[in-house]
Every structure is written in C-alpha cells, then in structure tokens.
Amino acid sequence: MIRAPEFEPVVIERDLTDGYWIQPVDVDGDGRPDLVTSGLADGVVAWYRNGRWDKHVIARFEKPVSLAAADIAGAGRHDLVVCHDYGGCMFDCGPDDGKISWLRNPGTVDGGEWERRSIGSLVATHRLRVGAFTRPAATELLALPVVGPDGGQAAVHAPIRVTLYRPPENVLEADAWDAEVVDDQTFRIIHGVAVGSWGPSAEEGVASTLLASEEGLTWFGHAGGGWQHMHLGTGEPDPVGEQRFRGSGNVAVGRIGDDPSAYIATVEPFHGRTIAVYAKDQRGVDLVNARWRRIVLDDFGDVNERGEGPAHHVVAADFDGDGDDEFLVALRGPMPFQGVFYYKAVDVMNGLWIKTRVSTPSAARIAVADFDGDGRLDFATTGYYTPGYFLCDDPQNVVFLNRYGAPTEGQPAIPAGPLGG
Numbered sequence: 001m002i003r004a005p006e007f008e009p010v011v012i013e014r015d016l017t018d019g020y021w022i023q024p025v026d027v028d029g030d031g032r033p034d035l036v037t038s039g040l041a042d043g044v045v046a047w048y049r050n051g052r053w054d055k056h057v058i059a060r061f062e063k064p065v066s067l068a069a070a071d072i073a074g075a076g077r078h079d080l081v082v083c084h085d086y087g088g089c090m091f092d093c094g095p096d097d098g099k100i101s102w103l104r105n106p107g108t109v110d111g112g113e114w115e116r117r118s119i120g121s122l123v124a125t126h127r128l129r130v131g132a133f134t135r136p137a138a139t140e141l142l143a144l145p146v147v148g149p150d151g152g153q154a155a156v157h158a159p160i161r162v163t164l165y166r167p168p169e170n171v172l173e174a175d176a177w178d179a180e181v182v183d184d185q186t187f188r189i190i191h192g193v194a195v196g197s198w199g200p201s202a203e204e205g206v207a208s209t210l211l212a213s214e215e216g217l218t219w220f221g222h223a224g225g226g227w228q229h230m231h232l233g234t235g236e237p238d239p240v241g242e243q244r245f246r247g248s249g250n251v252a253v254g255r256i257g258d259d260p261s262a263y264i265a266t267v268e269p270f271h272g273r274t275i276a277v278y279a280k281d282q283r284g285v286d287l288v289n290a291r292w293r294r295i296v297l298d299d300f301g302d303v304n305e306r307g308e309g310p311a312h313h314v315v316a317a318d319f320d321g322d323g324d325d326e327f328l329v330a331l332r333g334p335m336p337f338q339g340v341f342y343y344k345a346v347d348v349m350n351g352l353w354i355k356t357r358v359s360t361p362s363a364a365r366i367a368v369a370d371f372d373g374d375g376r377l378d379f380a381t382t383g384y385y386t387p388g389y390f391l392c393d394d395p396q397n398v399v400f401l402n403r404y405g406a407p408t409e410g411q412p413a414i415p416a417g418p419l420g421g
Contacts, residue, residue, distance in 0.1 A: 003320045005342045007358050007378070007400035012053040016395035018042040019362075019385035024369035024414045025069040025078050028109055033369035033413045035380055036080065037397060038064045041387045045082060048397070049109065050371060058114045059103050061085070070130040070139060072171060077105040080114075081141060083125035089389060091243075093151040098123040100143060100165070104172075119177045122163050123149045127193050127421065129209065133164060134222045136205040141165040141177070144190045144211075156243065157214065159185050182227045188214040191270050192250035192314075196418035198261065199288030200224065210287070210418065212248035212266060217278070219288050233278050233292050236269040241307015245269040252420030253287065254316035254325035256348055261287035263348045265314050265327040265420075273300045273309025273337075275329055279349050295351035298329075300337040310337040312384060313365045315420035319377050320344075321406030327420075330363035332384035333392045338362050340381060340400075359400055362392030369414045371399050375407030377415065 018039025025047070027034045032050040038061075045059040045067070061084035072079040080103040087097030099121055103114040119141065126146035132138040143165060148158025162183040168174040192212030201208035201221035208221025216235035221228060235248035249270040256262035264278040264287075275298040280290040303309045313330035319342070320326065329341045339360040346352040364384035371378045383395030 002344060002346075002354065003404050005319065005344075005356050005358050006404040008403050009359065010399045010401060012048055012397045012399060013055065014394065014396035016383055016385055016397065018044065019383045019392075019395045019397075020065070020364050021067055022365050022367045022380060022382040022397065023067055023069065024367045024380070025080070026414065027078060027105065029077055029107070031413060032373065033371055035367060035397070035399075036067060036069070037382055038067060038082070039386065040065065040086065041385075043084070045080070045103070053399075056109065059116060060113070061101075063087070065125065066127050068128040068130045068141070072102050072139070072167060073104050074171075075105070075107065077107055079103060079105045081119065081128050081130060083128055083143065087124065087151065091153055091156060093124040093147060093155065095123060095149065095151045096121075097151065098125045098145065100125055100128070100141075118175055119165055120179050122161065123147075123151060124155070124160075127190065129193055129195050131195055131207040133207055139167060142209070144193055146189060146191060148188075157188055160187055160190060162187065162220075183220070183229070186215070186229055187211060187218070189245070189247070189270050192248065192267070192421040194251050194253055194418035194421045196253060196261075198286060199230070200228065210251055210253060210264070212251040212421065214245070214247040214270070216247045217251060217264060217266065217292075230288050232287075233264070233294055235266065235276075236272065236274060240269055240272075241303050242305055243307045245272070245307045250312070250314045250421060252314045252316040252327055253418045254327055254345075255318070256324045256345060259284050261290070263345070264292065265316055265343070267311040267314050267329065271308035272311055273303055274298070275300070275311065277348070277351065277353070279351065283349075297343070297351070297353055298355070300331060310334075313363070313420065315366045315368050315379075317368050317377050317415060317419055318408070319402060319405050321376065321408050328358070328366050328379060330366045330381060332364055332390060333362045335360070335393075338392070340366065340379070359398070361394065361396050361398055366420070368419050370411055372401055373413070374402075375409065375411045376402035376405040377411070378402045
C-alpha cells in the first residue's frame with residue numbers, strides 16, 4: 001500500500017537575512033538531532049537546539065559555503081568543518097579565495113563562539129565530506145571546489161583540484177593539515193557528492209563517492225593503492241544558458257528492498273531544472289558495475305540567463321517505513337517551482353513514480369533526521385537567500401515532522417549513508 005505523504009511544518013525562524021546550508025548534527029550530545037545552518041551573506045554559522053529550537057551563534061566567516069560534522073578533537077563531540085572566504089561567486093573566484101577551517105565544539109550549550117583553527121586554503125571549495133577514504137577508520141577530509149584553481153570566468157569550465165586533507169597528530173596545536181591533490185584533471189563544476197560503500201573501495205573497507213559534475217555522474221574512490229574513477233552517466237547532454245552548463249548538479253542513491261543502490265536521483269545540470277532518475281538494466285548489480293538508463297521525470301520551468309533553474313538539492317530516504325527509499329527535491333523558487341517535492345517509486349525500471357508537493361517555503365537544501373524521536377524520518381529546509389545572487393520570498397527555517405509513515409524500530413536519529421549531495 002502506498003501511503004500519501006503528510007508532514008507537519010514547525011517554523012523555527014523566519015525573516016532570514018541569509019540562507020544556504022542546513023544540516024542535522026547532534027551538537028549537545030543528548031542523542032537528538034539539532035540543526036546547523038549558515039549563509040553566504042551574513043556569514044553566521046548557528047545551531048538550533050532540538051525541541052526549543054533556540055538559536056546559538058557559534059562562528060562568523062566571510063562567505064561560508066558548506067559544512068561537515070565529525071569528531072576532530074577526539075573529545076567524543078561533533079566538531080564542524082567549514083569552507084569559507086569563497087570569493088565573489090563561482091564566476092569570480094580569485095586565486096587566493098577559498099579557506100577551510102574547523103570549529104571545536106566546547107561541549108556547552110551557551111559557550112558563545114567556538115574556537116576556530118585553520119585546515120588549509122583551496123580555491124572555490126564548495127563541498128566537504130569527512131570519512132575514511134583511503135584506509136579503514138581514518139578521519140580524512142575530502143574537499144571539492146566548484147571551479148578551477150586560477151579563478152575568474154575562465155575557471156568555470158576548468159578542471160578542479162580534488163584535495164584530501166589528513167589531520168596532524170596534534171590537531172589541537174596545528175595551524176594546517178597535510179594536503180594531497182588527488183585529482184586535478186577529471187572533474188569540472190562539482191556541485192553534488194554522495195558518500196557510500198560502492199565498488200572496489202568497499203572491498204577494502206573504505207568509503208567512496210558518487211560525484212555530480214559537468215561530466216555527469218562519476219564514481220570516485222581509492223582502491224588498489226590509488227584513486228580511480230568510473231563514469232556512470234552523462235546527465236544533461238546539451239549546453240544550457242550563456243554559461244553552457246551540462247551534466248549533473250546533485251545526486252542521491254536510493255534503496256529498493258535489498259538493493260541499496262536501486263536507483264540514482266539527480267538534479268541536472270548545475271542549479272538545474274531537470275529531475276532525472278537513473279535505473280539499472282539489471283536489479284541487484286553493484287552501483288559501479290551496473291548499466292544505467294536515464295529517465296527524465298520532471299522539468300521545472302525555464303532557466304535564467306545564466307542557465308540556472310530552481311532545483312538545488314536531492315536526498316533519498318525511507319520516509320514511509322516500507323523498506324524502500326523515496327526521494328525529495330529542494331526547489332529554491334520562485335513559485336510555482338518552490339518548496340519540496342516527494343517522489344515515490346511504483347516501478348523504478350520503467351520510470352513510474354508518484355510525485356507530491358510536501359512543502360511550499362523556498363528550499364536551498366534538505367536535512368533529514370528523526371527530529372521528534374518517533375522512529376519516523378522527518379526533514380528540514382532553509383530558504384535560498386543570498387543577496388547579490390538569489391533572493392527567495394519569505395525565507396525561513398522549517399522542520400517538517402512525519403505524520404504518515406510507519407515507525408521503524410532502531411531508526412537512528414540521524415541516518416548514515418548516501419542520503420544525497
């Protein structure tokens with residue numbers, strides 16, 4: 001039986017003057033997912049405590065772009081990694097723009113701004129992921145710029161420097177981490193990254209990535225003593241707008257039954273308008289070894305002069321509790337292409353899905369967690385509000401509580417795995 005999705009909105013802040021990033025993190029260590037947000041204009045990084053949703057400002061940066069959470073200090077708490085000092089925009093990054101820092105969680109709710117320490121410099125860093133990418137149980141930071149290292153307009157379609165950072169032994173005293181450029185030839189305009197256990201990396205017990213970039217969809221990981229990549233799909237094949245975007249912009253991997261990578265959901269191309277699902281020719285084959293067929297599900301309106309549409313993020317998770325993953329798409333707006341749409345699989349291989357709008361406020365990104373502890377996955381969004389680039393109507397942070405799904409026993413508060421990027 002297919003359940004009609006129903007989510008109860010809880011507004012935790014409105015009249016935002018900034019909005020881009022939102023992520024579930026158990027900041028205070030009480031076992032409940034809090035929310036961490038940031039934006040590129042005001043530069044404030046803040047967290048909201050679950051339940052009361054009171055706001056705590058923990059840092060201020062020049063143009064923070066994305067965040068990652070991990071226990072960097074070794075104190076058993078979630079610290080934060082932030083890429084910042086981004087430059088004017090992706091079309092106007094200078095060769096000296098792009099910094100990465102980490103924030104040490106003080107372990108107190110009202111501790112003021114957190115201690116900040118430097119990791120390194122990397123032009124136009126746009127996405128961050130912490131994981132064990134080259135050896136089991138390692139803490140490593142994969143930093144992914146959106147454009148090439150020279151900056152300016154010419155860098156937009158230039159190869160980027162994918163860089164791996166390793167924390168030094170005395171991370172509390174170090175002014176920088178060890179950095180290794182692991183690829184500077186293959187990828188352009190990386191905008192989405194999912195982390196999971198796929199392909200030859202999985203055989204060695206380390207994580208790998210699925211990247212959404214100008215090249216389309218690519219598996220990228222470390223195995224056999226070196227970094228490898230395998231192309232899975234081309235994405236949007238034709239150049240769009242004056243910036244000539246193509247390929248894929250965001251990616252999520254969905255489970256159906258006992259197949260953990262039954263489909264791949266995408267936004268295409270960069271900041272695109274097209275929602276596509278990639279289906280396997282044969283069920284149960286590993287993500288890297290499968291042959292993928294692209295099926296376009298939706299086209300959300302016209303693009304602007306740059307070639308950008310309203311879609312900005314996609315995540316996949318089991319919201320109704322039936323063992324299959326649905327996926328959500330975040331639309332920044334304006335209406336009618338604004339809010340979050342929910343897609344439920346009927347027949348993945350034949351491209352049959354049921355689409356339902358589940359929210360209307362502008363959504364730059366989607367955070368998935370069990371916010372009220374009832375065994376059902378909820379989601380939260382922040383409005384896309386970046387002065388000088390895009391301003392949504394009525395920007396707000398909202399939690400949407402699941403009121404229809406079947407509770408799942410043992411449901412983690414913040415699910416692990418490749419929810420989306």
